[in-house]
Amino acid sequence: xxxxxxxxxxxxxxxxxxxVLLLVVVGVGWFLVSNLIHNREVRGIQTGYGFLTREAGxxxxxxxxxYSPSDPYSQAFLVGLVNTLKVSILGIILATLLGxxxxxxxxxxxxxxxxLAGGYVDVVRNIPLPVQLLLWAGLIRVSAPAPRQALxxxxxVFVSNRGIQVPSLESDPIFLWMAVAALVAxxxxxxxxxxxxxxxxxxxxxxxxxxxxxxLFIGLPLVVWLAGGAPAAFEVPELKGFNFSGxxxxxxxxAALLIGLTVYTASFIAEIVRGGILAVSxxxxxxxxxxxxxPGTTLRRIVLPQALRTIIPPLTSQYLNVTKNSSxxxxxxxxxxxxxxxxxxxxxGQVVEAISIFMAxxxxxxxxxxxxxxxxxxxxxxxxx
Numbered sequence: 001x002x003x004x005x006x007x008x009x010x011x012x013x014x015x016x017x018x019x020v021l022l023l024v025v026v027g028v029g030w031f032l033v034s035n036l037i038h039n040r041e042v043r044g045i046q047t048g049y050g051f052l053t054r055e056a057g058x059x060x061x062x063x064x065x066x067y068s069p070s071d072p073y074s075q076a077f078l079v080g081l082v083n084t085l086k087v088s089i090l091g092i093i094l095a096t097l098l099g100x101x102x103x104x105x106x107x108x109x110x111x112x113x114x115x116l117a118g119g120y121v122d123v124v125r126n127i128p129l130p131v132q133l134l135l136w137a138g139l140i141r142v143s144a145p146a147p148r149q150a151l152x153x154x155x156x157v158f159v160s161n162r163g164i165q166v167p168s169l170e171s172d173p174i175f176l177w178m179a180v181a182a183l184v185a186x187x188x189x190x191x192x193x194x195x196x197x198x199x200x201x202x203x204x205x206x207x208x209x210x211x212x213x214x215x216l217f218i219g220l221p222l223v224v225w226l227a228g229g230a231p232a233a234f235e236v237p238e239l240k241g242f243n244f245s246g247x248x249x250x251x252x253x254x255a256a257l258l259i260g261l262t263v264y265t266a267s268f269i270a271e272i273v274r275g276g277i278l279a280v281s282x283x284x285x286x287x288x289x290x291x292x293x294x295p296g297t298t299l300r301r302i303v304l305p306q307a308l309r310t311i312i313p314p315l316t317s318q319y320l321n322v323t324k325n326s327s328x329x330x331x332x333x334x335x336x337x338x339x340x341x342x343x344x345x346x347x348x349g350q351v352v353e354a355i356s357i358f359m360a361x362x363x364x365x366x367x368x369x370x371x372x373x374x375x376x377x378x379x380x381x382x383x384x385x
Contacts, residue, residue: 036352045349052077058343060335062251073344080340081361087254087336088323088365091261095322096315098262099269104299106274117270124267130331132264137256137332144252147243156236158244161252165237168248174228178221185220189213253334257326265322272314276307308380316373323365327358337361 040047052074059069060079064086067079105117124132141161145151150160158165169175189212196209225231237247280303288298329336341358345351 040349043349047350047353049353051344051348051350051353054348056344058347060340061333062254062335073348076340076344077337077357080335080337083254083335084323084326084329084337084361085365087257087261087329087334088326090258091265091322091326092319094258094262095265095269095318098266099318100273102266102270103273103277106270107277121267121270124263125271129260129264129325130328133256133260133328133332136259137252140252140256147239150239150244156234156247158237158239160244162243162249163252163255164250165244165247166250167234167236168246170231170233170235172228172231172233174225174231177228178224181221181224182217185213185216189216192216251334253329253332256332257329257334257336261322261325265318265325268318268321269315272311272318273307276311277303279310280306305380309377312373312377312380316370316377319369319373320366323369324362327362 037047053072055069056071056073056076057069058076060067060076062083063079064082065079067075102117102120105113106121108114108117144159144161147158147160147162150158150165152158156167189209192207192212193209196207200206235246237244237249284302284306285298288302293301326336327338330339330342333339338358341354345354348354
């Protein structure tokens with residue numbers, strides 16, 4: 001082959017350019033890594049994740065699982081992960097419910113309700129989330145009294161700038177079995193719902209599977225609780241010094257983060273719901289009216305199931321945003337994964353390892369949410385006969 005023809009061959013040029021680009025990327029990566037290792041050696045900082053087994057030595061304000069300063073850094077990371085999961089799951093659920101209500105309200109024939117819903121969406125979507133978090137944290141702290149002047153609306157319940165303290169059930173092994181019973185109830189309810197759909201498709205007869213599922217979800221754990229002796233010993237919060245001890249506490253930081261994530265994300269979900277409903281042909285609603293169906297039944301049985309096919313893909317992005325935006329908890333002092341990881345990185349100097357843990361956790365959570373929503377989306381897709 002002549003030299004000119006080899007140079008003019010687009011396939012050979014593409015391979016050559018890709019090899020050059022690969023060498024450049026590898027070279028830059030090698031330079032950065034070697035520079036990082038050298039600088040760490042100069043400062044006496046070890047490379048690797050061995051620090052996770054060392055004693056943490058710092059307290060965490062909110063620990064949903066067992067933790068003390070004598071525990072290793074890995075346990076501190078686990079506390080941060082649980083806090084992140086707690087606020088993310090609750091935020092997704094509450095934002096979905098609020099966004100659904102606001103989105104439907106924007107399409108309401110009631111002028112005032114539609115304008116209020118539209119104003120909420122326009123205002124909240126255009127204020128940065130960190131500003132909203134600071135606003136909610138400030139409102140909660142300013143509006144609540146000090147612990148010694150705490151509000152006492154109900155016996156055993158205290159409201160102060162340290163949070164809301166309520167009595168909590170003392171730990172008992174039967175509660176684990178109640179959780180198992182609740183999971184079993186969910187599985188049985190899913191089986192009943194599937195059977196009810198098949199039965200309706202074959203015979204046209206309906207079965208109230210929703211009420212059956214609710215009864216199972218409540219009744220089965222209740223039966224287990226009664227069989228275990230019905231333990232109901234409560235730990236009541238008490239004021240000791242400048243703070244309360246005992247019971248369960250809803251901290252201002254957690255409340256501010258949860259409210260901020262819910263209110264902010266719901267404004268985006270509302271627009272997704274509104275767009276999904278408008279994407280359904282108006283002829284569907286007219287047909288339902290001609291059959292004499294109630295507007296609520298039309299929305300629940302006809303419009304929303306069809307709108308879900310349009311709603312689910314962008315809704316997945318908002319669920320991912322809730323999980324990732326929870327990292328802004330550091331702004332208001334809530335001990336999530338990022339906040340605790342920053343403390344660990346400052347103590348050990350191994351910031352790169354801490355950041356890599358952040359990246360791995362958020363990547364895993366994002367992929368898990370995406371896979372779950374994609375599976376649900378495939379189930380909702382229309383199938384050709």
